[in-house]
Amino acid sequence: METTPAPALSGFSSLATIDLGAIRYNVAELRRRAGSADLMAVVKADAYGHGLVPAARAALAGGASWLGVAQLTEALELRRAGVTAPLLTWLYVPGADLGAALAADIDVAVTGLWTLREVEAAARECGLPARIHLKVDTGLARGGAWGAEWEELMPAVAALAAEHVVQVVGIFSHFAYADAPQHPTVRAQQERFEGAIAELTRVGITPQLRHLANSAATLTNPSAHYDLVRPGIAMYGHSPVPDLGSSADFGLREAMRLTARLAHVKDAPADQGVSYGHTYRTTAETTVGLVPMGYSDGVPRNASNVGPVSIGGERFTIAGRVCMDQFVVDLGRGTSARPGDEVVLFGVGADGEPTAQDWAAATDTISYELVTRVGARVARTWIGGEA
Template sequence: MNATDPTAGLPVWAEIDLDALEHNVRTLRARAPQSDFMAVVKADAYGHGLLPVARAAARAGAGWLGVAQLAEAFALRDAGITTRLLTWLTVPGSDFAGAVRRDIDLSVSATWTLYAIAAAAREHGSAARVHLKVDTGLGRGGASATDWAALFEHARLLEAEGAITVVGIWTHFALADAPEHPTVLGQQERFFEAVAVAERIGLRPEVRHLANSAATLVHPSAHADLVRPGIAMYGLSPVPQIDDDFDLRPVMTLRARLALVKPVPAGQGISYGHVYRPEEDTLVGLVPAGYADGIPRNATNVGPVHVGDRRTTIAGRVCMDQFVVDLGPDSTAVAGDVVTLFGAAPDEPSAQDWAAATDTISYEIVSRIGARVPRIWRGGSGAGAEA
C-alpha cells in the first residue's frame, strides 16, 4: 500500500475518522453527565472496526464497552483492552468459563443462564458478574414480568453462595426513537418497578441502565446510572425525523474509484435487466463496489453518489462487485477519479440519505459494509489501514 496515500490502488474503501468518534463520545457524555457511559461496539463497531473504535471510545472517556456476542468480547480482552465490558447474547453451550476468566460481564434473561454462568464461576474460583435483563415492553430479550421475581430470587441465592455478583439490571426500549410515544415513559415505569422488586428480594445492583442512543439524546429521565449509545457514537442520528444533528459528526466515509468511463448512446440498457436507459447520449462510469461489499441491491436506480462536482444516482442494477453511474454527456471524469457513496461533507450524500433511498435505517447502511472493504483509520493514536 502506498505510504503517502493508503487508498492508492484500492477499488473501494471506508475512511474512519477517529477524531470525529471521540468528539461524539464526549458530546454524548455531556448529555448524561451524571451517568456512566457504555460505548456499544457490537458488529465490528457498526462496521467501523472493533479494536480501533473501542480504543478511541475509551480515550474519549467511555468507562464501559458493550458487544452482542462472546467472540467480540473475547477479541477485545485478548487484544489487551481492560475497559469494563458487557456482552448480552449467549446460548446453551456458550463459553461462559472463557468469559469469567476474561472478566467479562454477562447478561442474563433466564434462570438456565444463571446456573450455567454460576457453574463456570465455581470452576474458575471467582464470582461471575451478571446483569439481569428484564423485558419491559420490547417483547424481545429479557425476562417477562411474570418471571422477574423468580429470576431475582435465583440470582440472590447464587450471589449469597458467592458464585455470581449482580452488577446490573437493564432493559431496552422499543420506541425511544419516537420521543412522544407513550411506551417510552411506560417502559421506564415498568423498569423501575422491576428494580424495586429486585431490591425487595435483596439485590443491590451497581448500575441500572436502559438508555440507548435515542434515549441518551432526547430522554434524560431514562439516563439512570449508565447510558449505552450505539449509532449516535458513529455520528448518525437515531431520530432523523428531528431536525437536529446534536453536534454529532459522521465517522465513516465510503469511497471508490472509477474503473472505467465510456460513452453509451441514448436508450442503451445499463447493467442486468436493462432497468435503466439514458434519455440522451451520455458517459457512464463503472464503480467497482457491489452487494458483496455491502452496497444494497435495492439501491438500483436510487443510491446517491458524488462524482467530481456532480451528485447523481446509481444507474441500473447493483451487481455483486460493481455498479454503474450516469455521469452526464459533459462529464470530464476519468478512470481513477474518486466516487463518494456517503460521507460527512455538505455536498456528499450521507448514510441517512442512503437509508432513505433504500427504505432502511442508517444502522444497516454502515454495519453492512463488507469485510473485503479496507478500513482506513484517521486521527487518534489508532490511525492506520487494514486491507
C-alpha cells in the same frame, strides 16, 4: 482514456476510511448530554463496521467508562487486544464458554433462568464470582425475563449472591420505541423498569448500575439516563432519530467515509439500457462510469436507480441495477470524470457528501444497516488516532 490516480485510494478499488477523532468527539458529546450518568460505548458488530478494537479505544479516549458488545467472541477479542475497561456481553447460547468470560473479567448478562444456571456452573467451576447484569424485558418482547420467569429469577439470583457465586453489577432493559420519545410505550417501559428495580430491592439485591438508554434515549430522554447510558449508532456520528434531528443537529460527526474509484468511463448512445434488466435507459447521448462495488461489498441491491454518490463534488444517482461487484453511474455529457477518480458513496454531510442517512432514506432502511453491511473486500483505514 487517461487515468487519474487518487493518492488516498491508491491500490484499492474501494475503501472505508474511519475517523477515530470523530468517534472520540461524538462520545465526548454524548457523555456531556448524559449528565451525571456514565457511558457504555456499544461496539458490537465490529463497532458497527468501524473496527472493534480501534473504535473501542477511541471511545474510551472520548470519555466512555464501559464497553458493550453483543457476543462473547467480541468481548474476548477486546481482552486479547489489551483493552482492560469494564466490559459487558449480553447475547450467548447454551454451551458458551462463560468460564473464559469470567477469567477475562468480562461481565455477562443474565436474561433468564437457563442463563443464570449456566453462569452459576461457570462460576463454581472457575472458583470466581460472576459479575452479572440482569436483563428484564419491559416490553420489547426480545431478550430478557418477564412475568413468571422474572418472579422466579429474582430469589434465585439473591440466593447465589448471598453465596458470593454472583455479584449483581447491573439491571438493564431495552426500548422498543426510543426513536419515538413521545410514544406511550416509552414511559410504560420506564415504569416497568423502575418497578423491576424495586422488586429486586425487596429480595435484597441493589444493583450498582441501572441502564436503559440507547442512542435515541441518550439524546432525547434524560429521564431514562439513570446510572449509565448505552449509545451505539450515535457514537459513529449518525442520528438515531432522523425525523427529529440530523447528525449535525445533535452535534455529531460521521466517522465512516465509504469511497471507490471509477473502473471504466465510456460514451453511451441515447435510449441505451443500462445494467441487468435495462431498468434504466439513457435519455440522450451520455457518458457512463463503472464503480467496482456491488451487493457483495455492502451496496444494497435495492439502491438500484436511487443510491446517491458524489464524483468530483457533483451528485449522481446509480443508473440501473446494482450487481454483485459493480454498478453504473450516468455521468452526463461533457463530464471530466476519468478512470481512477474518487466516488464517494457516503461520507460527511457537513462537507456536502452523501451520508449513510441519505442512503437509508433512498433505500427505506436505517443508517445502522448501511455502515454495518460494508463487506470484507472493502479495504479499511483508520485516521485520527490509534488503529
